[in-house]
Amino acid sequence: MTQTAREPLLSVHDLRMHFPITKGPFNRVIGHVRAVDGVDFDLYKGECLGLVGESGSGKTTVGRCILRGYAPTGGSIRFRANGTATELVGAPREKVRRLRQHMQMIFQDPYSSLNPRMTVLDLVGEPLLCNGVKNRNEREDRVRALLVRVGLKPDHLLRYPHAFSGGQRQRIGIARALALNPKLIIVDEPVSALDVSVQAQVLNLLMELQQEFGLTYLLIAHDLSVVRHISDRVAVMYVGKLVELAPVDQLYENPRHPYTEALMSAVPIADPTSKWTRKPLRGEIADPGNPPPGCLFNPRCPYFEQDCACGEPELREVAPGHFARCPHAEELTLRTGV
Numbered sequence: 001m002t003q004t005a006r007e008p009l010l011s012v013h014d015l016r017m018h019f020p021i022t023k024g025p026f027n028r029v030i031g032h033v034r035a036v037d038g039v040d041f042d043l044y045k046g047e048c049l050g051l052v053g054e055s056g057s058g059k060t061t062v063g064r065c066i067l068r069g070y071a072p073t074g075g076s077i078r079f080r081a082n083g084t085a086t087e088l089v090g091a092p093r094e095k096v097r098r099l100r101q102h103m104q105m106i107f108q109d110p111y112s113s114l115n116p117r118m119t120v121l122d123l124v125g126e127p128l129l130c131n132g133v134k135n136r137n138e139r140e141d142r143v144r145a146l147l148v149r150v151g152l153k154p155d156h157l158l159r160y161p162h163a164f165s166g167g168q169r170q171r172i173g174i175a176r177a178l179a180l181n182p183k184l185i186i187v188d189e190p191v192s193a194l195d196v197s198v199q200a201q202v203l204n205l206l207m208e209l210q211q212e213f214g215l216t217y218l219l220i221a222h223d224l225s226v227v228r229h230i231s232d233r234v235a236v237m238y239v240g241k242l243v244e245l246a247p248v249d250q251l252y253e254n255p256r257h258p259y260t261e262a263l264m265s266a267v268p269i270a271d272p273t274s275k276w277t278r279k280p281l282r283g284e285i286a287d288p289g290n291p292p293p294g295c296l297f298n299p300r301c302p303y304f305e306q307d308c309a310c311g312e313p314e315l316r317e318v319a320p321g322h323f324a325r326c327p328h329a330e331e332l333t334l335r336t337g338v
Helices: 059-066 093-102 120-130 136-149 166-178 196-213 224-230 248-253 258-265
Strands: 010-023 028-043 048-052 074-080 085-087 103-106 184-188 216-221 233-238 241-247 316-319 322-324
Touching: 010 059, 028 059, 028 241, 048 059, 048 224, 059 074, 059 184, 059 216, 093 103, 103 166, 120 136, 120 166, 136 166, 166 196, 196 216, 196 224, 216 224, 224 248, 233 248, 233 258, 241 248, 241 258
Parallel strands: 048 216, 048 233, 103 184, 184 216
Antiparallel strands: 010 028, 010 074, 074 085, 233 241, 241 322, 316 322
16 A cells, blocks of 8 residues: 555554453353554654544554554554564563664653652653663753753753643653664554643644654644644554555545544534534444454444445445445545544
């Protein structure tokens, strides 16, 4: 599914993460929750790919599989750290540990991701210490420079997380992610826990850092306005599968999957004169432990036809660079809400 002749920095193919369902005193496995079930995408250097979907769609699980926080059930994750693509699925722990300095994560909750018993110097400097920077003065100089770059003051060095606001804590998390000069950063809901007044500041900071350091982002979010502001391409997930993947403008102006349309209609338009009409979905998100037959979205789809329940559709290219998992993608006329 590459769009150019460039080699991707990260290539994910048929990624699967199935969690066992157990029952009884002997924990007998009676099924599996298919949290991620056959995800494919490529991510190129300097690009930001937005990964969106409802809670429970598998977005964060994809990110954790890439970082090997979870050992994937199957599939392939190839990361090109130093010009050579390395397979992460099934790789020995030591090989993954060496590559981890090139892959970092910014977490959703900036407070729970920071150890309250550690100072900012220790929090941001810990990745440096773990990767061979033993000299405390050298670490301190590096941490001080990072704090200034993310908009904090050098004299914050010896403070603890409780002394900062939510936006400042997230800046500490960003500084920690930058400590080892990574190539890829997985950004998990970076502003969902922040006040609206500081969300734009953090997003603009992430964009500035991307330009300055040539960073590549996998942005996990459910706020479609945030995704549109920062992403180059957008992938939409539903019950562990990608249902649409397209360049950001193409996806927002011409969605080709009914689920994408429903997500967009849920975003209020900041214009009192617009005739905004929400298209609420009936029912709840499908159970990944007991998925419906055929298209996973068919029980909730307003455009349902009988063939939608007859076989699982493939993710196919319906326009140049635009992929959709819907058998009627070319026939539908879908409206946008953002």
